[in-house]
Amino acid sequence: MRASFVMSGVASGIRRNMTMTVALVLNTAITLFFVGGSILASREINKFNHDYEGKLNVSIYLCPKPVQGQTPLGNCRSRYTDAQRTSLEEQFKKDPIIKTWAFISETDAVVRYRKTVPQIVGNNTTIGDLPASFTIHLNDIKKDYPTFVKEYRTQPGVSGTSSQSTVLKTLLNVIGRVRLGSFVLAIVVLIASVLLIANSIQVAAAQRKNETSIMRLVGASRWMTELPFMIETIIATFVGGLIALGLITLGKEFTLNNIFKVPVQNGVIPNLDANDILIAGGLGMMAGLVLAALTAFATLRFYVKL
Protein backbone atom coordinates (compact mmCIF):
# COMPACT_ATOMS: atom_id res chain seq x y z
CA MET A 1 0.00 0.00 0.00
CA ARG A 2 1.23 3.43 -0.86
CA ALA A 3 2.12 6.20 1.57
CA SER A 4 0.09 8.82 -0.30
CA PHE A 5 -2.94 6.57 -0.01
CA VAL A 6 -2.53 6.15 3.73
CA MET A 7 -1.86 9.84 4.22
CA SER A 8 -5.00 10.86 2.36
CA GLY A 9 -6.94 8.63 4.74
CA VAL A 10 -5.18 10.27 7.67
CA ALA A 11 -5.90 13.78 6.38
CA SER A 12 -9.59 13.05 5.95
CA GLY A 13 -9.72 11.41 9.36
CA ILE A 14 -8.18 14.44 11.01
CA ARG A 15 -10.48 16.81 9.14
CA ARG A 16 -13.52 14.83 10.12
CA ASN A 17 -12.61 14.62 13.77
CA MET A 18 -11.22 18.13 14.05
CA THR A 19 -12.60 18.84 17.52
CA MET A 20 -11.33 15.52 18.80
CA THR A 21 -7.94 16.07 17.21
CA VAL A 22 -7.73 19.53 18.76
CA ALA A 23 -8.66 18.09 22.15
CA LEU A 24 -5.99 15.44 21.73
CA VAL A 25 -3.36 18.00 20.69
CA LEU A 26 -4.12 20.32 23.62
CA ASN A 27 -4.25 17.49 26.09
CA THR A 28 -0.95 16.14 24.84
CA ALA A 29 0.55 19.63 24.95
CA ILE A 30 -0.42 20.03 28.60
CA THR A 31 0.66 16.52 29.51
CA LEU A 32 4.02 16.85 27.83
CA PHE A 33 4.42 20.30 29.35
CA PHE A 34 4.12 18.66 32.75
CA VAL A 35 6.39 15.78 31.82
CA GLY A 36 8.98 18.05 30.21
CA GLY A 37 8.68 20.57 33.02
CA SER A 38 9.23 17.86 35.55
CA ILE A 39 12.29 16.61 33.68
CA LEU A 40 13.56 20.18 33.47
CA ALA A 41 12.96 20.80 37.16
CA SER A 42 14.85 17.63 37.86
CA ARG A 43 17.79 18.80 35.75
CA GLU A 44 17.76 22.15 37.52
CA ILE A 45 17.78 20.46 40.89
CA ASN A 46 20.58 18.16 39.84
CA LYS A 47 22.64 21.15 38.78
CA PHE A 48 21.84 22.90 42.02
CA ASN A 49 22.77 19.80 44.02
CA HIS A 50 25.89 19.36 42.03
CA ASP A 51 26.97 22.97 42.46
CA TYR A 52 26.38 22.96 46.17
CA GLU A 53 27.41 19.51 47.15
CA GLY A 54 30.61 20.27 45.28
CA LYS A 55 31.10 23.33 47.40
CA LEU A 56 30.27 21.73 50.72
CA ASN A 57 33.47 21.17 52.64
CA VAL A 58 34.32 19.89 56.04
CA SER A 59 37.08 21.17 58.25
CA ILE A 60 39.46 19.78 60.81
CA TYR A 61 40.74 22.37 63.24
CA LEU A 62 44.15 21.85 64.68
CA CYS A 63 45.07 22.69 68.24
CA PRO A 64 45.99 26.33 68.78
CA LYS A 65 48.52 27.51 71.32
CA PRO A 66 46.76 27.27 74.70
CA VAL A 67 45.71 30.57 76.13
CA GLN A 68 46.58 31.20 79.73
CA GLY A 69 43.60 30.74 82.05
CA GLN A 70 41.32 29.10 79.46
CA THR A 71 40.39 25.45 79.28
CA PRO A 72 42.01 23.98 76.22
CA LEU A 73 39.70 22.87 73.38
CA GLY A 74 39.00 19.14 73.01
CA ASN A 75 42.08 17.08 73.80
CA CYS A 76 44.50 19.88 73.13
CA ARG A 77 47.34 20.21 75.63
CA SER A 78 49.58 22.27 73.42
CA ARG A 79 49.78 23.66 69.89
CA TYR A 80 49.74 20.92 67.25
CA THR A 81 53.11 19.71 66.06
CA ASP A 82 54.33 19.41 62.49
CA ALA A 83 54.63 15.67 63.06
CA GLN A 84 50.93 15.50 63.94
CA ARG A 85 50.05 17.46 60.81
CA THR A 86 52.15 15.17 58.60
CA SER A 87 50.63 12.12 60.24
CA LEU A 88 47.12 13.45 59.49
CA GLU A 89 48.05 14.12 55.87
CA GLU A 90 49.42 10.59 55.58
CA GLN A 91 46.03 9.31 56.74
CA PHE A 92 44.14 11.56 54.30
CA LYS A 93 46.15 10.11 51.47
CA LYS A 94 45.05 6.61 52.37
CA ASP A 95 41.48 7.46 53.32
CA PRO A 96 38.95 6.49 50.60
CA ILE A 97 36.27 8.92 51.81
CA ILE A 98 38.53 11.94 51.29
CA LYS A 99 38.84 13.43 47.85
CA THR A 100 41.08 16.48 48.33
CA TRP A 101 42.29 18.60 51.15
CA ALA A 102 44.05 21.87 51.68
CA PHE A 103 46.05 22.98 54.65
CA ILE A 104 45.28 26.43 55.99
CA SER A 105 47.96 27.64 58.29
CA GLU A 106 47.34 30.08 61.14
CA THR A 107 48.68 32.84 58.87
CA ASP A 108 46.41 31.83 55.98
CA ALA A 109 43.45 31.77 58.36
CA VAL A 110 44.02 35.33 59.42
CA VAL A 111 44.62 36.51 55.85
CA ARG A 112 41.31 34.93 54.81
CA TYR A 113 39.50 36.27 57.81
CA ARG A 114 40.68 39.78 57.10
CA LYS A 115 39.23 39.56 53.62
CA THR A 116 35.79 38.78 54.95
CA VAL A 117 35.43 41.25 57.81
CA PRO A 118 35.71 45.04 58.09
CA GLN A 119 39.24 46.29 58.35
CA ILE A 120 38.91 47.49 61.92
CA VAL A 121 38.03 44.02 63.14
CA GLY A 122 40.59 42.41 60.89
CA ASN A 123 43.41 44.58 62.16
CA ASN A 124 42.68 43.52 65.70
CA THR A 125 43.17 39.90 64.82
CA THR A 126 46.71 38.65 64.98
CA ILE A 127 48.34 35.50 63.82
CA GLY A 128 47.66 32.77 66.35
CA ASP A 129 44.19 34.03 67.14
CA LEU A 130 42.74 31.69 64.59
CA PRO A 131 43.65 28.01 64.52
CA ALA A 132 45.27 26.25 61.58
CA SER A 133 42.93 23.85 59.80
CA PHE A 134 42.40 21.44 56.95
CA THR A 135 39.62 22.15 54.48
CA ILE A 136 38.57 18.76 53.26
CA HIS A 137 36.41 17.71 50.35
CA LEU A 138 34.72 14.39 50.98
CA ASN A 139 33.59 12.12 48.16
CA ASP A 140 30.08 11.91 49.54
CA ILE A 141 29.42 14.38 52.26
CA LYS A 142 26.00 13.02 53.21
CA LYS A 143 27.19 9.46 53.67
CA ASP A 144 30.73 9.92 54.90
CA TYR A 145 30.50 12.84 57.31
CA PRO A 146 29.71 10.75 60.43
CA THR A 147 32.60 8.36 59.68
CA PHE A 148 34.84 11.31 59.10
CA VAL A 149 33.95 12.83 62.46
CA LYS A 150 34.51 9.56 64.26
CA GLU A 151 37.86 9.01 62.60
CA TYR A 152 39.41 12.43 63.08
CA ARG A 153 37.78 14.27 65.97
CA THR A 154 39.90 12.63 68.65
CA GLN A 155 43.21 12.39 66.83
CA PRO A 156 46.21 13.98 68.53
CA GLY A 157 46.58 17.60 67.56
CA VAL A 158 42.95 17.96 66.49
CA SER A 159 40.67 20.31 68.36
CA GLY A 160 37.49 19.63 66.45
CA THR A 161 35.69 19.08 63.19
CA SER A 162 32.85 20.92 61.48
CA SER A 163 30.67 20.78 58.42
CA GLN A 164 29.20 23.70 56.58
CA SER A 165 25.61 24.63 56.40
CA THR A 166 23.04 22.15 57.53
CA VAL A 167 20.58 24.77 56.24
CA LEU A 168 21.71 24.10 52.72
CA LYS A 169 21.17 20.41 53.15
CA THR A 170 17.65 20.96 54.38
CA LEU A 171 16.99 23.13 51.38
CA LEU A 172 18.24 20.42 49.05
CA ASN A 173 15.95 17.92 50.76
CA VAL A 174 12.94 20.16 50.30
CA ILE A 175 13.74 20.68 46.66
CA GLY A 176 14.14 16.94 46.24
CA ARG A 177 10.63 16.46 47.53
CA VAL A 178 9.27 19.08 45.17
CA ARG A 179 10.90 17.16 42.36
CA LEU A 180 9.27 13.93 43.49
CA GLY A 181 5.93 15.73 43.65
CA SER A 182 6.29 17.05 40.12
CA PHE A 183 7.09 13.54 38.90
CA VAL A 184 4.00 12.11 40.54
CA LEU A 185 1.90 14.90 39.01
CA ALA A 186 3.40 14.26 35.57
CA ILE A 187 2.60 10.56 35.85
CA VAL A 188 -1.00 11.24 36.85
CA VAL A 189 -1.45 13.59 33.89
CA LEU A 190 0.20 11.02 31.66
CA ILE A 191 -2.25 8.32 32.76
CA ALA A 192 -5.18 10.64 32.09
CA SER A 193 -3.75 11.32 28.68
CA VAL A 194 -3.35 7.64 27.83
CA LEU A 195 -6.98 7.05 28.80
CA LEU A 196 -8.08 9.98 26.66
CA ILE A 197 -6.21 8.61 23.65
CA ALA A 198 -7.72 5.16 24.12
CA ASN A 199 -11.14 6.73 24.42
CA SER A 200 -10.77 9.00 21.38
CA ILE A 201 -9.68 6.09 19.24
CA GLN A 202 -12.65 4.01 20.30
CA VAL A 203 -15.04 6.84 19.45
CA ALA A 204 -13.33 7.58 16.14
CA ALA A 205 -13.29 3.90 15.22
CA ALA A 206 -16.99 3.56 16.04
CA GLN A 207 -17.72 6.59 13.86
CA ARG A 208 -15.84 5.08 10.97
CA LYS A 209 -17.02 1.52 11.55
CA ASN A 210 -19.14 1.51 8.42
CA GLU A 211 -16.29 2.75 6.33
CA THR A 212 -13.71 0.36 7.71
CA SER A 213 -16.04 -2.60 7.28
CA ILE A 214 -16.44 -1.68 3.60
CA MET A 215 -12.67 -1.40 3.31
CA ARG A 216 -12.26 -4.83 4.84
CA LEU A 217 -14.80 -6.27 2.43
CA VAL A 218 -12.87 -4.90 -0.54
CA GLY A 219 -9.77 -6.63 0.79
CA ALA A 220 -8.03 -4.07 2.99
CA SER A 221 -5.93 -5.78 5.64
CA ARG A 222 -6.40 -5.01 9.26
CA TRP A 223 -3.35 -2.81 9.54
CA MET A 224 -4.49 -0.79 6.52
CA THR A 225 -7.59 0.18 8.43
CA GLU A 226 -5.69 0.66 11.68
CA LEU A 227 -2.75 2.64 10.37
CA PRO A 228 -4.65 5.91 9.78
CA PHE A 229 -5.81 5.91 13.42
CA MET A 230 -2.28 5.31 14.64
CA ILE A 231 -0.80 7.97 12.41
CA GLU A 232 -3.49 10.46 13.41
CA THR A 233 -2.71 9.84 17.06
CA ILE A 234 1.01 10.16 16.49
CA ILE A 235 0.63 13.39 14.53
CA ALA A 236 -1.61 14.84 17.25
CA THR A 237 0.97 13.84 19.87
CA PHE A 238 3.78 15.34 17.84
CA VAL A 239 2.01 18.67 17.41
CA GLY A 240 1.09 18.60 21.10
CA GLY A 241 4.75 17.92 21.88
CA LEU A 242 5.87 20.94 19.86
CA ILE A 243 3.39 23.15 21.70
CA ALA A 244 4.63 21.68 24.98
CA LEU A 245 8.18 22.58 23.96
CA GLY A 246 7.06 26.17 23.45
CA LEU A 247 5.29 26.18 26.81
CA ILE A 248 8.36 24.77 28.55
CA THR A 249 10.57 27.45 26.99
CA LEU A 250 8.15 30.16 28.09
CA GLY A 251 7.87 28.61 31.55
CA LYS A 252 11.63 28.52 31.92
CA GLU A 253 12.01 32.13 30.74
CA PHE A 254 9.32 33.19 33.15
CA THR A 255 10.64 31.43 36.26
CA LEU A 256 14.39 31.71 35.82
CA ASN A 257 14.64 34.98 33.89
CA ASN A 258 11.88 36.84 35.71
CA ILE A 259 11.06 35.47 39.13
CA PHE A 260 14.56 34.30 39.98
CA LYS A 261 16.36 36.82 37.81
CA VAL A 262 18.79 38.11 40.47
CA PRO A 263 19.83 34.79 42.04
CA VAL A 264 20.32 33.35 38.57
CA GLN A 265 22.52 36.27 37.56
CA ASN A 266 24.56 35.84 40.74
CA GLY A 267 24.92 32.16 40.03
CA VAL A 268 23.14 31.19 43.25
CA ILE A 269 20.52 29.37 41.17
CA PRO A 270 22.06 27.70 38.14
CA ASN A 271 20.64 28.75 34.79
CA LEU A 272 19.22 26.34 32.22
CA ASP A 273 20.12 26.68 28.58
CA ALA A 274 18.50 25.73 25.28
CA ASN A 275 20.20 22.38 25.52
CA ASP A 276 18.45 21.53 28.79
CA ILE A 277 15.11 22.55 27.31
CA LEU A 278 15.66 20.49 24.20
CA ILE A 279 16.63 17.47 26.28
CA ALA A 280 13.59 17.83 28.55
CA GLY A 281 11.24 18.56 25.65
CA GLY A 282 12.78 15.83 23.54
CA LEU A 283 12.52 13.21 26.27
CA GLY A 284 8.95 14.27 26.96
CA MET A 285 8.15 14.12 23.27
CA MET A 286 9.74 10.70 22.90
CA ALA A 287 7.89 9.33 25.91
CA GLY A 288 4.69 10.86 24.54
CA LEU A 289 5.10 9.40 21.07
CA VAL A 290 5.98 5.92 22.28
CA LEU A 291 3.11 5.93 24.74
CA ALA A 292 0.62 7.27 22.18
CA ALA A 293 1.65 4.70 19.59
CA LEU A 294 1.44 1.87 22.12
CA THR A 295 -1.92 3.06 23.40
CA ALA A 296 -3.31 3.40 19.88
CA PHE A 297 -2.00 -0.02 18.93
CA ALA A 298 -3.34 -1.74 22.03
CA THR A 299 -6.72 -0.01 21.76
CA LEU A 300 -7.11 -1.03 18.14
CA ARG A 301 -6.01 -4.60 18.81
CA PHE A 302 -7.92 -5.31 21.97
CA TYR A 303 -10.85 -2.93 22.23
CA VAL A 304 -11.87 -2.13 18.69
CA LYS A 305 -12.62 -4.77 16.15
CA LEU A 306 -12.15 -3.07 12.83
Add this chain to the structure above:
Amino acid sequence: MIRLDNVTKVYPAGARPALDSVSLDIDKGEFVFLIGASGSGKSTVLRLLLREELPTRGSVMVDSRNVGRLPARKVPDLRRKIGCVFQDFRLLPKKSVFENVAFALEVINKSPKTIRRTVPEVLDLVGLTGKAQRMPSELSGGEQQRVAIARAFVNRPLVLIADEPTGNLDPDTSQGIMSLLERINRTGTTVVMATHDNNIVDAMRRRVIELDTGRIIRDQNRGVYGVGR
Protein backbone atom coordinates in the same frame (compact mmCIF):
# COMPACT_ATOMS: atom_id res chain seq x y z
CA MET B 1 -14.23 -22.72 -8.50
CA ILE B 2 -16.72 -22.80 -5.60
CA ARG B 3 -17.61 -25.92 -3.69
CA LEU B 4 -19.70 -26.28 -0.56
CA ASP B 5 -19.50 -29.70 1.00
CA ASN B 6 -22.16 -30.58 3.59
CA VAL B 7 -22.11 -27.08 4.98
CA THR B 8 -24.14 -26.37 8.07
CA LYS B 9 -24.28 -22.92 9.57
CA VAL B 10 -25.82 -22.27 12.95
CA TYR B 11 -25.75 -18.66 14.10
CA PRO B 12 -25.10 -18.25 17.82
CA ALA B 13 -28.50 -16.63 18.25
CA GLY B 14 -30.33 -18.89 15.84
CA ALA B 15 -32.57 -21.75 16.88
CA ARG B 16 -32.62 -23.65 13.59
CA PRO B 17 -29.56 -23.79 11.33
CA ALA B 18 -29.46 -21.06 8.67
CA LEU B 19 -27.92 -23.66 6.36
CA ASP B 20 -28.43 -27.38 6.79
CA SER B 21 -26.01 -29.77 5.03
CA VAL B 22 -25.75 -27.74 1.87
CA SER B 23 -23.55 -29.10 -0.93
CA LEU B 24 -23.05 -27.34 -4.22
CA ASP B 25 -20.50 -26.94 -6.97
CA ILE B 26 -20.07 -23.93 -9.19
CA ASP B 27 -17.64 -23.97 -12.09
CA LYS B 28 -15.48 -21.20 -13.39
CA GLY B 29 -17.41 -18.82 -15.61
CA GLU B 30 -20.88 -19.92 -14.49
CA PHE B 31 -23.74 -17.51 -13.79
CA VAL B 32 -25.80 -18.76 -10.85
CA PHE B 33 -28.94 -17.41 -9.22
CA LEU B 34 -29.58 -18.19 -5.57
CA ILE B 35 -33.27 -17.88 -4.88
CA GLY B 36 -35.59 -18.70 -2.02
CA ALA B 37 -37.90 -17.08 0.46
CA SER B 38 -36.69 -14.52 2.93
CA GLY B 39 -34.62 -16.24 5.60
CA SER B 40 -33.91 -19.29 3.45
CA GLY B 41 -30.14 -18.75 3.74
CA LYS B 42 -29.07 -17.02 0.49
CA SER B 43 -27.06 -14.28 2.14
CA THR B 44 -25.55 -16.81 4.51
CA VAL B 45 -24.09 -18.74 1.57
CA LEU B 46 -22.58 -15.56 0.17
CA ARG B 47 -21.20 -14.51 3.56
CA LEU B 48 -19.52 -17.89 3.89
CA LEU B 49 -17.83 -17.41 0.52
CA LEU B 50 -16.50 -14.02 1.64
CA ARG B 51 -15.54 -15.42 5.00
CA GLU B 52 -17.70 -12.92 6.77
CA GLU B 53 -18.96 -16.00 8.58
CA LEU B 54 -17.39 -19.36 9.34
CA PRO B 55 -19.22 -22.62 8.62
CA THR B 56 -20.32 -24.55 11.70
CA ARG B 57 -19.70 -27.83 9.88
CA GLY B 58 -18.54 -28.81 6.42
CA SER B 59 -16.07 -27.14 4.10
CA VAL B 60 -16.30 -24.08 1.89
CA MET B 61 -13.80 -24.00 -0.97
CA VAL B 62 -13.19 -20.97 -3.15
CA ASP B 63 -10.49 -21.15 -5.82
CA SER B 64 -9.15 -24.29 -4.09
CA ARG B 65 -8.78 -22.50 -0.78
CA ASN B 66 -10.54 -23.85 2.27
CA VAL B 67 -12.20 -20.61 3.30
CA GLY B 68 -13.31 -21.91 6.68
CA ARG B 69 -9.74 -22.76 7.63
CA LEU B 70 -8.14 -19.65 6.21
CA PRO B 71 -6.05 -17.82 8.83
CA ALA B 72 -7.28 -14.29 9.51
CA ARG B 73 -4.26 -12.68 7.89
CA LYS B 74 -5.04 -14.36 4.57
CA VAL B 75 -8.64 -13.16 4.48
CA PRO B 76 -7.80 -9.86 2.71
CA ASP B 77 -6.12 -11.86 -0.01
CA LEU B 78 -9.25 -13.98 -0.52
CA ARG B 79 -11.45 -10.89 -0.71
CA ARG B 80 -9.21 -9.31 -3.31
CA LYS B 81 -10.08 -12.25 -5.54
CA ILE B 82 -13.81 -11.92 -4.94
CA GLY B 83 -15.77 -8.88 -6.03
CA CYS B 84 -18.95 -8.17 -4.09
CA VAL B 85 -22.02 -6.06 -4.64
CA PHE B 86 -24.89 -5.51 -2.20
CA GLN B 87 -28.41 -4.22 -2.17
CA ASP B 88 -27.26 -1.17 -0.20
CA PHE B 89 -24.27 -0.44 -2.50
CA ARG B 90 -21.79 0.03 0.37
CA LEU B 91 -19.81 2.84 -1.17
CA LEU B 92 -17.44 4.95 0.88
CA PRO B 93 -19.53 8.10 1.28
CA LYS B 94 -16.61 10.52 1.67
CA LYS B 95 -14.87 9.33 -1.46
CA SER B 96 -15.67 10.27 -5.02
CA VAL B 97 -16.71 7.71 -7.62
CA PHE B 98 -13.16 7.59 -8.87
CA GLU B 99 -11.72 7.13 -5.36
CA ASN B 100 -14.23 4.43 -4.51
CA VAL B 101 -13.19 2.37 -7.50
CA ALA B 102 -9.51 3.24 -7.06
CA PHE B 103 -9.70 1.95 -3.49
CA ALA B 104 -9.98 -1.65 -4.65
CA LEU B 105 -6.75 -1.15 -6.61
CA GLU B 106 -4.97 0.70 -3.83
CA VAL B 107 -5.44 -2.18 -1.41
CA ILE B 108 -3.65 -4.44 -3.86
CA ASN B 109 -0.80 -1.98 -4.27
CA LYS B 110 -1.37 -0.87 -7.84
CA SER B 111 0.67 2.13 -8.92
CA PRO B 112 -1.05 5.51 -9.26
CA LYS B 113 -0.29 5.32 -12.96
CA THR B 114 -2.14 2.02 -13.38
CA ILE B 115 -4.98 3.37 -11.26
CA ARG B 116 -5.30 6.51 -13.39
CA ARG B 117 -5.47 4.34 -16.49
CA THR B 118 -7.69 1.49 -15.22
CA VAL B 119 -10.39 3.31 -13.28
CA PRO B 120 -11.74 5.39 -16.22
CA GLU B 121 -11.79 2.24 -18.36
CA VAL B 122 -13.97 0.43 -15.86
CA LEU B 123 -16.18 3.47 -15.35
CA ASP B 124 -16.72 3.54 -19.13
CA LEU B 125 -17.55 -0.16 -19.04
CA VAL B 126 -20.26 0.30 -16.40
CA GLY B 127 -21.65 3.36 -18.16
CA LEU B 128 -20.46 6.08 -15.80
CA THR B 129 -18.35 8.06 -18.25
CA GLY B 130 -17.93 11.62 -17.02
CA LYS B 131 -19.16 10.95 -13.49
CA ALA B 132 -15.80 10.09 -11.95
CA GLN B 133 -15.63 13.17 -9.75
CA ARG B 134 -19.17 12.90 -8.37
CA MET B 135 -19.75 11.89 -4.78
CA PRO B 136 -21.98 8.84 -4.14
CA SER B 137 -24.68 11.11 -2.71
CA GLU B 138 -24.85 12.87 -6.07
CA LEU B 139 -25.80 9.68 -7.92
CA SER B 140 -29.04 7.77 -8.46
CA GLY B 141 -29.41 4.30 -6.93
CA GLY B 142 -28.73 2.64 -10.27
CA GLU B 143 -25.60 4.73 -10.76
CA GLN B 144 -24.39 3.95 -7.26
CA GLN B 145 -24.83 0.26 -7.97
CA ARG B 146 -22.78 0.70 -11.13
CA VAL B 147 -20.00 2.25 -9.06
CA ALA B 148 -20.18 -0.73 -6.73
CA ILE B 149 -19.96 -3.09 -9.67
CA ALA B 150 -17.05 -1.13 -11.12
CA ARG B 151 -15.25 -1.42 -7.79
CA ALA B 152 -16.03 -5.14 -7.57
CA PHE B 153 -14.81 -5.75 -11.09
CA VAL B 154 -11.86 -3.39 -11.41
CA ASN B 155 -9.22 -5.87 -10.34
CA ARG B 156 -10.73 -8.66 -12.44
CA PRO B 157 -11.88 -10.98 -9.64
CA LEU B 158 -12.40 -14.68 -10.14
CA VAL B 159 -15.86 -14.48 -8.65
CA LEU B 160 -18.42 -11.72 -8.42
CA ILE B 161 -20.87 -12.09 -5.58
CA ALA B 162 -24.06 -10.08 -5.71
CA ASP B 163 -26.58 -10.07 -2.87
CA GLU B 164 -29.85 -8.70 -4.24
CA PRO B 165 -28.06 -6.08 -6.34
CA THR B 166 -31.35 -4.95 -7.86
CA GLY B 167 -33.28 -5.02 -4.59
CA ASN B 168 -33.47 -1.24 -4.35
CA LEU B 169 -33.85 -0.48 -8.04
CA ASP B 170 -36.80 -0.10 -10.41
CA PRO B 171 -37.27 -2.72 -13.18
CA ASP B 172 -35.63 -0.66 -15.95
CA THR B 173 -32.61 0.17 -13.87
CA SER B 174 -32.44 -3.46 -12.73
CA GLN B 175 -32.39 -4.52 -16.35
CA GLY B 176 -29.38 -2.30 -16.96
CA ILE B 177 -27.57 -3.76 -13.97
CA MET B 178 -28.32 -7.30 -15.17
CA SER B 179 -26.90 -6.71 -18.63
CA LEU B 180 -23.82 -5.30 -16.97
CA LEU B 181 -23.44 -8.43 -14.81
CA GLU B 182 -23.94 -10.54 -17.91
CA ARG B 183 -21.17 -8.69 -19.70
CA ILE B 184 -18.90 -9.22 -16.74
CA ASN B 185 -19.80 -12.90 -16.75
CA ARG B 186 -18.86 -13.09 -20.45
CA THR B 187 -15.31 -12.01 -19.54
CA GLY B 188 -15.02 -15.32 -17.69
CA THR B 189 -15.89 -14.09 -14.20
CA THR B 190 -18.05 -16.45 -12.18
CA VAL B 191 -21.18 -14.63 -10.97
CA VAL B 192 -23.24 -15.76 -7.99
CA MET B 193 -26.31 -13.64 -7.38
CA ALA B 194 -28.96 -13.89 -4.70
CA THR B 195 -32.27 -12.41 -5.73
CA HIS B 196 -36.02 -12.23 -5.15
CA ASP B 197 -36.69 -10.84 -8.60
CA ASN B 198 -38.61 -13.44 -10.60
CA ASN B 199 -38.66 -11.34 -13.78
CA ILE B 200 -34.90 -11.18 -13.88
CA VAL B 201 -34.43 -14.88 -13.22
CA ASP B 202 -37.02 -15.83 -15.82
CA ALA B 203 -35.54 -13.51 -18.43
CA MET B 204 -31.96 -14.69 -17.99
CA ARG B 205 -32.47 -18.43 -18.12
CA ARG B 206 -29.39 -19.28 -16.10
CA ARG B 207 -28.62 -21.88 -13.48
CA VAL B 208 -30.97 -21.54 -10.49
CA ILE B 209 -30.31 -22.91 -7.02
CA GLU B 210 -33.32 -22.65 -4.75
CA LEU B 211 -33.03 -22.72 -0.98
CA ASP B 212 -35.75 -23.38 1.53
CA THR B 213 -35.08 -23.00 5.25
CA GLY B 214 -31.43 -23.76 4.77
CA ARG B 215 -31.72 -26.68 2.36
CA ILE B 216 -31.27 -26.85 -1.38
CA ILE B 217 -34.59 -27.89 -2.90
CA ARG B 218 -33.77 -27.26 -6.54
CA ASP B 219 -30.65 -26.93 -8.66
CA GLN B 220 -31.54 -26.45 -12.30
CA ASN B 221 -29.62 -25.35 -15.37
CA ARG B 222 -31.40 -22.69 -17.49
CA GLY B 223 -34.05 -22.47 -14.75
CA VAL B 224 -36.90 -20.13 -14.03
CA TYR B 225 -37.98 -18.53 -10.75
CA GLY B 226 -40.75 -21.00 -10.24
CA VAL B 227 -44.38 -21.45 -10.97
CA GLY B 228 -47.00 -19.63 -8.96
CA ARG B 229 -44.63 -17.38 -7.04
